[in-house]
Amino acid sequence: MSAANLGGDGGDGFPEFNDGNVIIIIAAGYQFKLHLDHLKRSAERFRKLFAEGAASANQSEAVYGKLSRITAVDEAPAAPPPRKKAKKADATHYLVLQGVDERDLDTNCGVLVPTNKDAIIQNPMIAGNLNAKIEQRYIRLWRNVLGALYHADMTLDQTDLATLIKDSVGMVSIARYLGCLPVVSYRIEHALISQGDTLWKSILNNPVAWMDLAWRVGARDIFKECLIHLAGIFHRLTADEKRSIPYEVFSKVEEKAQLLERYKASVDFRLASWISPDLKPGPIPPGGKVGQDHGRTAYADQIYMWIAQHLFDHFLKFAFQNGDNRGAPDGGFHFYQTIYRGGDAYLKKSDQDRFHQGDCPMTPKAQRVLFNAIADLKIQAKEVVRPLFTNAAKIDREKEKLLHFTCVPVTDEELEWLHIMKGIKKGKSRGEGEGEEEESDESEHAVA
Incomplete structure (x- = not known):
């Protein structure tokens, strides 16, 4: 062999x-x-x-002199054969x-x-x-x-993906049996993470399956990536998919999904009460008086920006009325993304032309001034929704054209929670009662 x-x-x-x-x-x-x-x-x-x-x-086999031997009563004992040299024990x-x-x-x-x-x-x-x-x-x-x-x-x-997950689960099963899960879980996660974008894309496409593996292995980074994606798509998970999330983890996923909903509610409130910074003349200084910056002329000079603000508010009013924000089937992603993209994503020139052809006709020059004012306002409004488009995940949002949010943070303390729940912490594991000990990073037999 x-x-x-x-x-x-x-x-x-x-x-x-x-x-x-x-x-x-x-x-x-x-x-x-x-x-x-x-x-x-x-x-x-x-x-x-x-x-x-x-x-x-x-x-080794015993020497001849120590073997039990049976001889006949009426038979003279035979002369013992030459003693054999004992074999060295294996x-x-x-x-x-x-x-x-x-x-x-x-x-x-x-x-x-x-x-x-x-x-x-x-x-x-x-x-x-x-x-x-x-x-x-x-x-x-x-x-x-x-x-x-x-x-x-x-x-x-x-x-x-199925084979990769299947092999990882098999290795976890072997490691649990041997009582060396902390050592092996780290190695499994390291081997998976070394796949780079291939891994992150796989998690993006099937975070439920990967969450099950991350929980089994106690893989911190994979768990974090899955948690971020599951919070972003929680609104569209089926009942079967939710049942497939490990029971011990589901409450954490639900908690992060609720946190994302609070983020979106906060953005909705800011949008509904938002006024372009260009329209704010600034506060009256303590003990001061209202000056020229707060007079009729100052406000009259901003008339085009005020019209732009009015059109933006109309856009928001109809979107909220239609339920396009956080209560939408897509969790409001398209609505918030529209504001984040700005440009021709909304209130484009054709929309403004209909405004002028209907209630508010304007000269070509006035239309151009208003068009520029709306463009400036959309750039400013983008900052209101920007927090929703920060990326806490490893995946490249723009490259993969994600259709859900990945802005929910996962702290180091929460990753420690994963290891505590699994009984794995800083190289230790309860290993389902096996009492595993610390991994030795240095070994005379370690492979270089």
Whole structure:
């Protein structure tokens, strides 16, 4: 059996170290040769297995003089044969993976069973006989998890989103069984984040599925990205999608969605009461008197801007009346985006022409002055809705042309909440009762 089939370097290093003293057989022909002390330090399962003496070393056969022998009463004792030199004890420990259910690989990762060299020689298929395709996937997942204990890079199948999530869930299942989730969760998240835009686009397209994975793994950055997107699209999630969000996380998603609604309500109030800064002559100084800046001439000089303000208010009035703001099916996104874009997105020249052709005819020159006043006002109004278009997510809003808001902040304290809820905090995990210990960042066996 050789680890070469696992894609090792062919030299001394993970997955087969020359000085390794624990052989872990995942499938027929596939093994890891690792270090007892390092495994015990890194994962609770190995501490338990070896502490109980379950994975005992292969013992040498006893010398002839210690064997029980039965001789006939009337027979003279035979002369003892020459004493055999005792073989040196094999200090290697053997573990074999068994109990794998092909129907449920993601939650049933199998169990490691102590064995010995003779049993392996007598039964090369001791690790079972999995479907070849499933076997290769399972070997890869176990390699990734055990490799994480040696700081080795993970190999992810990026065929599609479903496969990527499925593999990550499988690795979490293995890590939970071994009791090394803090080490592996960090590695899984790091491997996923290294995909860059591919990951962020996948989360954008399916934040519900990714939230489930982020919760399982305890992945801070992925959790944050999912939470931001789910808050932005909460109004259009179906009942089934809401049920798919982990129960422990749903209240946090709902809380962020409500925060976004308060942001939009605040913007609505500011829009309804907003007056262009150009129309405000400034306050009267304390103890002062109303001066020329507050007289008829000053206001008369701003007549075109006042007309522009009137048209803007009409636009808002009809939008609110039609329910285009936060109560709209799209959460008001199109309405707020229209104001944010400005320009010809609304109150364009054709709209103004209808205004002049109807109630308020103007000379061509007056129309041009009003047109410029409206253009200035739209630039100013953009600032009122700008907070809704700040981006707290990793995804590029403009490039991906998002149709929801990503402005809801997620604080470091809330990410700590994730780790506390999962029992993972600064390298520690309760691991569903496994009592995992801190990850050791430095190891004599770490892969460079």
